[in-house]
Amino acid sequence: MFKLEKSVAIDRNNDVQWAQGKVAVQGIAMSVYSFYVDGLLIDTGSSSLAQEFQSFFNEVDIQQVALTHAHEDHSGNAIWIQQQKEVPIYIHGEAVDECASDSNLPLYRKVLWGERPGFSAKPLGATLQTNRATWDVIATPGHTTDHVSFYNRATGEMFTGDLYVQTKTKVVLDEENIVHTLASLKHLLNYDFETIYCCHAGCLIDGRTKIIEKIDYLEELEGDILKLHKQGFGVEEISKSIFPREYPITKVSGEQWSSNHIITAFIQHFSKESLR
Ligand SMILES: [Zn+2]
Numbered sequence: 001m002f003k004l005e006k007s008v009a010i011d012r013n014n015d016v017q018w019a020q021g022k023v024a025v026q027g028i029a030m031s032v033y034s035f036y037v038d039g040l041l042i043d044t045g046s047s048s049l050a051q052e053f054q055s056f057f058n059e060v061d062i063q064q065v066a067l068t069h070a071h072e073d074h075s076g077n078a079i080w081i082q083q084q085k086e087v088p089i090y091i092h093g094e095a096v097d098e099c100a101s102d103s104n105l106p107l108y109r110k111v112l113w114g115e116r117p118g119f120s121a122k123p124l125g126a127t128l129q130t131n132r133a134t135w136d137v138i139a140t141p142g143h144t145t146d147h148v149s150f151y152n153r154a155t156g157e158m159f160t161g162d163l164y165v166q167t168k169t170k171v172v173l174d175e176e177n178i179v180h181t182l183a184s185l186k187h188l189l190n191y192d193f194e195t196i197y198c199c200h201a202g203c204l205i206d207g208r209t210k211i212i213e214k215i216d217y218l219e220e221l222e223g224d225i226l227k228l229h230k231q232g233f234g235v236e237e238i239s240k241s242i243f244p245r246e247y248p249i250t251k252v253s254g255e256q257w258s259s260n261h262i263i264t265a266f267i268q269h270f271s272k273e274s275l276r
Contacts, residue, residue, distance in 0.1 A: 004111065008052035010059075013195070013203045016157060019056035020202060021049035023112055028248060030112060032073045033199050035159060038130040039063035042150060042159045043199055047076035048114035057081060064088050066128060066137075068161025069147040070095040072103050072116035074199060079119040092139075092146035093123030108252050124148060140188065142181025143173070149184075151191050158193040158207065165200045167214045171247050171257045178262045179269040182218045185211050225266045235263050 005024040012018065016037045023030055023046070034053055035042040041062045045053040054077070062085050067075050070091060078089050078099070091099060103116035128135040133154035140149045143162040150159040163184055172178055188211060196207025204210050221242070228238045243259035250258050 036060045040130045041065045043074040044077035046073040046113035067091040069144045073113045076116045079117040090124045091121045095146040140184035142184045156193045159197045164198045178265045222266045
């Protein structure tokens, strides 16, 4: 069987507290964060770390929960919070039905993150209200179509779910559309913020700079991909040239995570644009 190593660390920046859960299995290590500020819990972590996260949930006074998207590493403990705390849980309206039933995940995701039991969610509106602030709910599709970011108008804190994760993205999930991710990153810059709270990279004081760097990286990548595409190279050839390394997650996931999804999305976008 798979031996999963787990741990959790609690920390804070100003009024934002968080639990950072870590899982490691077969050489793949990942962190996932759950944030708390002003009565609001943003994302719940994974059920593979249920006990670790529960100690954090019991330390803070959760009045409501907002989820950046439905993935199991963000919503895996929603059912526990619902049963124990009886507080509302909000998510993009499109994901409400999906959240009502248990997840049906491929094995590698079940091993890393555990199951995501069904729970009852309410659809997010355009804003959220906490005790001391009004928040903007910003549609930031790309990683998933239901992905949102949360912006605290009073403090300028930006919670970006899985929009950022890392600057130099090399592989994405098959459901991610990197063209939309790029547009969402640019859209975020319309808001006045510096620090971001990312569900896999944590609190980034220079978050705005990181997002600009990611935009630059993706635009450069798009240029490189389209150059090879226009020269007549196919997806596999472009992939070998631009992403020569093989990433363990690609094999483990049966190519659900792959560099090819990045290449395909940019090419499809280019083809659609040229038909206009
Ligand atoms: Zn995700």
